[in-house]
Amino acid sequence: MTDTAKQPTTQYDVIVVGGGMVGAALAALLGQAGVAVALLDARPAPLPADEVGIGLPAMRVSALTPVSQRLLEGLGAWSWMAARRVTPYRFMQVWDGEGSGEVRFSAEQAGVPLLGHIVENDVVLAALERRLDELPSVSVQLGTRVTGLHEGGEVVLEDGRRLAAPLVVAADGAGSPLREMAGIPVHTRDTGHVAVVTTVHNAREHGGVARQVFLASGPLAFLPLTVAGDARYCSIVWSTSPAEAARLTALSPAALGRELEAAFESRLGAVEVVDRALAVPLTQRHAERYVLPGFALVGDAAHSIHPLAGQGVNLGLMDVAVLAEELLAARRRGIALGEPRMLQRYARRRRGDNAAMLALMDGFRLLFGTRHPALTLLRNLGLSGVDRLTPVKRLLMQQAIGRRGTLPLACR
Template sequence: MVAADGAQSPLRTLAGIETSAHDTGHMAVVTTVRTERAHGGVARQVFLPTGPLAFLPLTVDGDDRYCSIVWSTSPREAARLVELSPDALGHALAAAFESRLGGVEVVDRALAVPLTQRHARTYGQPGLVLVGDAAHSIHPWRGQGVNLGLMDVAVLAEEVLTARQRGMSIGHESVLARYTRRRRGDNATMLALMDGFRLLFGSRHPALTLARNLGLSGVDRLVPVKRLLMRQATGHRGRLPAACR
């Protein structure tokens, strides 16, 4: 059985699999909107002083002007935003997003969700394997949670196919062991990296701001380092599954 049932995974809980977790200190304001202009199937994100705001493309009845909103911000600001009227929240979203998709109409209730980073201590047990947010949940910066989840699925599919070709049960412990070995380290690295970015970009301390700007400027000049970070962020590291080559 594959547990792909989200960060609060009931299957993970029923299996007794523990997680390490910590509060990021941010809340995500989530809702659904309809924009004036079509999104073209492109996810967009802007970075604000309080955190990133993402417009994630949706299609409803063939209309590609719908987006799922994830606005990461402080608990105080999140509480203020969810109390706004739909019209006022739409105006706030359009302004924060610099009207990239024109006007914004809020078409669903806005909720504030705590952002907690979690990582399962093990990725499963015989007959059960965790993928995506059930295995790891990450701060929504640069959409890395989706990338990690897709890579989990690609690696698991490859290991299952290999087991079938060898005449093994797909629930065999060795399948889980190989999947875990290929994914858990990479996921842990990305969780740590994204948490570091959250702390670095979320701070307004002058010293950290200066260090951040100098560091980014230096990385931009060091092409090999820049390429390494890009490969880490896009999942192009280690042994890639065939579907991603």
């Protein structure tokens, strides 16, 4: 992904700091329209595309909504991803491990062919990197750490170089150094959870169902993965207390497999852990503002969310679609790309959706992270109630498939 044929310049329309899935998607959307973009990332090298999505699945995966799929199709990234490895799911099953409530959704009930796909993050990123290589107006600069931000859209690199553009976009992840350099405060909520992630091979096939059980300690998800036609793989996200996560990650694979099978009520039979188990701390963050003149936050730099609803990167991709739509409209009208009112419009269009999703995750966590008898009764009534109440269930399904509000053009 690092440019060799393309001539690097220090004069850009937009500098995107952070070439994760969100920053790479923004650079590709703008690059497709001929905007001169510098995409800077501290990681040293592109992903080895010929090794990605082959063999054992990578540990970090995302549930991508059909809306995110459409955005990636528009970017010309999806066909490579689909040829490499994506696993569609048509059903969702969520139940209360402490009670009797259970909700099931199907794509048919939601009136869509699929609820989404489970995709390794590396597959998404490698596809975007391939696409970026084809875009002459995008200069991808890896091994490039940004260490300073000055007013007037100037960024300072670790090696002392300076780059400038009318707009600097921070897509530099949940810890966002750029957000801090810009002095934007962030509301932080410790979820009390650490996610244990790994990959398993089950005795029974997943059947294209994304499953999640709410345990007293937190939610445990078995996300379906099909590997070379074998539909018995799942990616695990087990959100639990830090002490429990430390205990689980120290277990032998055989012992962890037994714990997973018991916690998951043997719904997919015996569980074999086929990768190491990694602990990822989970903190919910929401930046107090998304924009300043000539500066914008997107993706996890603006909001990081508990993974229990699998929404983080989907929200980030919607930020990107909306910001690109505003920027391209401004460019057509001859408005400067760092213009505050245009950036405010982006912030207004995205903040409400993101805040609503963060609040929903808080509610879920509080409701399910308790042993209080009244709340236990409420959540059992709630879950089975949700399964009967078609309009409420439909709303939840719409949320799951990412159909909220007005879609930006890139996702229609």
